[in-house]
Amino acid sequence: MKLEALNDNVILSEIEFDNNSIGGILIPDMAQSKPCERVVVSIGPKATAYGLKVGDHVIRKELQVQKFEMAGKSYEQIKECEIVAKL
Numbered sequence: 001m002k003l004e005a006l007n008d009n010v011i012l013s014e015i016e017f018d019n020n021s022i023g024g025i026l027i028p029d030m031a032q033s034k035p036c037e038r039v040v041v042s043i044g045p046k047a048t049a050y051g052l053k054v055g056d057h058v059i060r061k062e063l064q065v066q067k068f069e070m071a072g073k074s075y076e077q078i079k080e081c082e083i084v085a086k087l
Contacts, residue, residue, distance in 0.1 A: 001071065005044035010052065010083065012038035012060065012076045036060050038076065047080035057087040
């Protein structure tokens with residue numbers, strides 16, 4: 001099933017980061033800060049201000065976001081204006 005964002009919405013997925021520190025120490029999930037870097041999965045037709053493409057890495061605002069799961073994967077839905085930077 002394909003996800004298709006509507007209006008100025010953007011669908012993002014989390015990036016898996018390594019749980020080890022630079023020195024090789026395993027960091028428990030509770031102690032890790034959760035980065036706001038995400039991957040663009042789908043872009044609505046009215047989300048054109050930033051020239052986003054599927055697969056782009058972006059930084060989003062640290063806000064309460066709409067999260068959902070589909071086919072065992074976790075996704076987030078945000079408005080285009082909540083994207084802070086494109087990497």
